[in-house]
Amino acid sequence: MFASAMFDEEHSADVVAASFAGAPDERLRQIMASLVRHAHAFVKDVGLTGEEWAAAVRFLTETGQMCDATRQEFILLSDVLGISMLVETLNNRSVGGSTETTVQGPFHLVASPPRALGDTIDLVGSGEPCLVTGSVTDTAGAPVPGARVDVWQADADGFYDVQRPDTVPAQNLRGLFTADAEGRFWFRTVVPRHYPIPSDGPVGRLLGATGRHPYRAAHIHVEVSAPGVRTLTTHVFVAGSPYLDSDAVFGVKESLVRAFCTVDDPDRAARHGLPNPFRHVDFPIVVRPA
Structure with a gap:
């Protein structure tokens, strides 16, 4: 002592x-x-100063008071200070070519509904139709059959279902998929839009006071889990989206940016139950052993 x-x-x-x-x-x-x-x-x-410390205490108090069942203002605070990304990166360094991780974000508060491969997660039917394909392999290149692929995203207007519960069906743009015997997965959705993080609370006031914008680059959240491998939380970002180089929560990593290409192929569109043309992104995922 x-x-x-x-x-x-x-x-x-x-x-x-x-x-x-x-x-x-x-x-x-x-x-x-x-x-x-x-x-x-x-x-x-x-x-x-004493006044500054009192203001800090009020800010933290208001941050806690802003939290509820569908909003976690303290996670938001951690995100905009870069702490969430730092903790995530320190604890999940890419090894053996594994997919890089990023933050889970404050909107993974609702369990994603199980869906069949090829299902759509878009329950509204608005936005640019998109096919997402991918595969889950381990760092040795072997497929991970039966991997659970949990996805969630904002809609074409930049909102999550929990932000508009009165106008959007619950569990819209969320889905829990099970990869096939070769580790493959695919589903239908819409191209997500960039969006502002919630800025009507203390974290939003902090961003305004410091001259920072509240926007996140467009992305789809992906969380992959399976027996014998480490759970991986990541995003696939839309190439060309605004704010890729100034994401409000510092979540963008170059390896996670993908082109959402336009496909003009009526036969392929019909096979996947999509209108023609449609957008497509392929996102192979490599996970580490547990």
Whole structure:
């Protein structure tokens, strides 16, 4: 324990960090001591005033009050500060050619309904029709049969179903697919649009005060899981979408950007139950062993 238990400015972090020395959980003890040291260094570095600290407390209080069953403002805060992406990247570094990961985002709050391969996840019928195909393999190149492929996305207007519950069917643009014996999956949807993250709360006010926009580049969320492999959470981004280089939550990685090509082929459109022409993106996914 630090030699002096008395608080003073010079040794503030040492005194407070020492108070956690008796924590029985070693990892918790490490985290709290480091948190205190970094937080105290920050306060001293910027010369934080009492009024500024009070404003910060109000901001965090309002952030918590904004959370409900379909909105998680604290995840949003973590996202716009880049912390979500940093934690995701530190814990899921690409190995052996595995697909890069990105944030889960604040809208994975509703369980996706199981759907058959080839089904549409678009329950509204508005937007540019799109076919998504892909395969799940491991880092050795072997297919992962029966992999669960969970997808969710915004619509052609840039909204998720939970944002417009009075006008959009529940579980619209969500689906849980099971890959076939060769690890392949495919489904029908619409091309997603770029969209603003919710900006009517404290996180939105923070972005406005700092001159930042709230927009995310257009993307489809994909989460893949199977026995014996690590669950992978990622996106496939629409090439050419605005905000690829300034995504509000820092979620874009170059390897995840794909062309959603226009296909003019009546026979192929008919086979997939799509109007002609339609858009198509192929997104092969490589997962790591557990």
